[in-house]
Amino acid sequence: xxxxxxxxxxxxxxxxSQSPPPNRGPLPHKNPRVPNSRTQKRMSQRNNxxxxxxxxxxxPLLSSSLPxxxxxxxxxxxxxxxxxxxxxxxxxxxxxxxxxxSIGIQVALKMTLTSMAFPSSLFVALAQxxxxxxxxxxxxxxxxxxxxxxxWSNMMAVQPLPLIQIFNVACGxxxxxxxxxxxxxVLRRVSIPMTLLAEVYILTMPTTKSIVASVxxxxxxxxxxxxxxxxxxxxGYVSILxxxxxxxxxxxxxxxxxxxxxxxxxxxxLFYNSLFAIPILSVAIHYRGDGYSAVYNxxxxxxxxxxxxxxxxxxxxxxxxxxxxxxxxxNGPLSTxxxxxxxxxxxxxxxxxxxxxxYIFTVTNFLGLNISxxxxxxxxxxxxxxxxxxxxxxxxxxxxxx
Numbered sequence: 045x046x047x048x049x050x051x052x053x054x055x056x057x058x059x060x061s062q063s064p065p066p067n068r069g070p071l072p073h074k075n076p077r078v079p080n081s082r083t084q085k086r087m088s089q090r091n092n093x094x095x096x097x098x099x100x101x102x103x104p105l106l107s108s109s110l111p112x113x114x115x116x117x118x119x120x121x122x123x124x125x126x127x128x129x130x131x132x133x134x135x136x137x138x139x140x141x142x143x144x145x146s147i148g149i150q151v152a153l154k155m156t157l158t159s160m161a162f163p164s165s166l167f168v169a170l171a172q173x174x175x176x177x178x179x180x181x182x183x184x185x186x187x188x189x190x191x192x193x194x195x196w197s198n199m200m201a202v203q204p205l206p207l208i209q210i211f212n213v214a215c216g217x218x219x220x221x222x223x224x225x226x227x228x229x230v231l232r233r234v235s236i237p238m239t240l241l242a243e244v245y246i247l248t249m250p251t252t253k254s255i256v257a258s259v260x261x262x263x264x265x266x267x268x269x270x271x272x273x274x275x276x277x278x279x280g281y282v283s284i285l286x287x288x289x290x291x292x293x294x295x296x297x298x299x300x301x302x303x304x305x306x307x308x309x310x311x312x313x314l315f316y317n318s319l320f321a322i323p324i325l326s327v328a329i330h331y332r333g334d335g336y337s338a339v340y341n342x343x344x345x346x347x348x349x350x351x352x353x354x355x356x357x358x359x360x361x362x363x364x365x366x367x368x369x370x371x372x373x374x375n376g377p378l379s380t381x382x383x384x385x386x387x388x389x390x391x392x393x394x395x396x397x398x399x400x401x402x403y404i405f406t407v408t409n410f411l412g413l414n415i416s417x418x419x420x421x422x423x424x425x426x427x428x429x430x431x432x433x434x435x436x437x438x439x440x441x442x443x444x445x446x
Contacts, residue, residue, distance in 0.1 A: 130374045136428055138374040139383055142367040146387045149360040156353045163338040168354075169213070170325040172361030173318035179362065180315045191312035199316050202308060205297050206320035212290035214328075215283045222280030230266045231281065233385055235288035237263065239378045242296045249376055254426040259378075261419025262385055269412025295377025302373040310369040317365070379427060386420035389413055 130138075156162050183189045192198050219228060236259050243249040301308045329335055344350040372380045392413055396405065 132428060135375050138367070138371040139379060139424075139428075142364075142371040142380065143383050143387055145360060145364040145367045146384065147391065149357065149364050150387075150391060152353055152357040152360055156350070156357050160344055160347075160350045160353060162344070162350070162354070163334065163342060164329060164332075166325055166329045166332065167336075167339050168357055169361070170322065170329065171354075171358045172365075173321045173325065175358050176314055176318040176362045176365065177322065180311055180318075184311075189311045191309045191315065194315065194319075198312070199320065201306070202301060202313055202316045205294065205301060205313060206317045208290050208294045208297060209317055210321055210324050212287050212294060215287035215290060219280045219283035219287060222277045223284065227270050227280075228284060229388065230270045231284035232288055232291075233263055233266045234285060235291040236378070236381050236385065238288060238292040239295055239381045242292050243376055243378050246296055247299055247376070252426060255378075255423060258382070258419045258423035258426065261422065262382065262416050263419075265412045265414070265416030265419060266385075267412070268415060269409045271408045271412070272406060291381065292377070295372055295380055298369060298372045299377050302369065310366060310373065313369055314362070314365055375427065379423075382420060382423050385416065386424075389417045389420065393417075 153165075153168065156168065157165055162168070180189060181194070184191065216232075219231070223231075240251065240256070240259055244251055298313065301313060302310065329339075368380055371383065396410075
């Protein structure tokens with residue numbers, strides 16, 4: 045048998061064996077294995093695959109229908125282009141508004157100045173400017189039209205457009221008195237090829253051989269129409285040629301102001317053009333002919349027919365100036381110039397039918413008129429056919445192929 049002392053010694057040795065090991069300090073740190081670049085690439089691909097697969101399993105239709113960023117950008121660009129060209133309907137409406145208002149004011153002025161024998165055309169122009177300024181200012185106060193608040197700085201910002209307009213009118217009036225109407229028409233149409241060159245080299249607008257051919261026909265027809273009346277007057281020739289240059293400059297400047305980086309509204313240009321012209325026309329009336337006394341002593345002021353024609357002449361001036369700017373902005377300055385020439389040919393046809401009463405028929409003049417009208421019709425066909433939806437779709441397909 046084991047003695048009591050032996051059992052105590054055995055128990056003490058068992059307790060010592062179960063005690064925790066002595067603290068020998070921290071274990072030495074082993075550097076983890078750093079994966080190489082190929083292993084890292086495999087791990088990243090596996091993680092991406094693990095992330096993408098649950099999304100497709102949850103809603104595969106949603107993941108397939110989401111567009112990429114490039115697709116969304118292309119769709120946005122297609123729906124909202126920065127420089128969208130006007131539609132065919134807008135272009136035709138702008139051109140017709142100019143043509144109709146131009147013919148309308150010509151008829152109204154002929155009845156006012158010729159049939160009713162009103163003594164001053166400059167006074168009618170002054171009344172048109174006053175009506176435009178007052179009417180636009182009232183519409184501006186009522187909130188129907190918007191443009192920057194009238195100020196001297198804003199008036200200077202639209203220069204030299206008002207100055208060009210006054211210069212154009214002055215040179216045209218001087219030339220009209222010194223040369224015949226057929227020669228006046230020939231020289232005025234010099235502005236058509238000049239405007240074409242300005243569109244190509246200044247405004248960098250595209251053109252075609254058909255448009256160039258229509259311009260050639262317009263010029264050829266005007267020369268043939270005036271072939272039997274090529275009278276020469278140096279001052280008259282220079283005045284009309286300067287007027288043609290001013291017409292080109294006015295159309296080009298209008299297009300740049302309406303569509304350039306410092307874009308101005310049509311209402312703003314109308315307002316400042318008329319405001320700038322009021323003092324100049326007021327002085328011109330005073331020093332030309334009988335001045336204001338002839339207007340004051342006119343004996344038809346109480347004639348309702350005259351008042352109606354005067355009202356139409358004044359209001360149509362505002363409509364015509366707006367239509368000119370709108371057509372120039374939409375179709376370009378060349379379109380405005382060509383439409384003006386076509387309007388003159390059309391009014392001559394009305395004179396042949398007896399509506400004008402002052403046309404003298406000659407074979408060369410009638411032949412020239414028809415050639416000019418052919419050029420105008422060719423230009424209209426080419427210009428507005430280019431804006432048709434079918435042509436636009438064809439151009440877009442060609443652009444996509446490129």
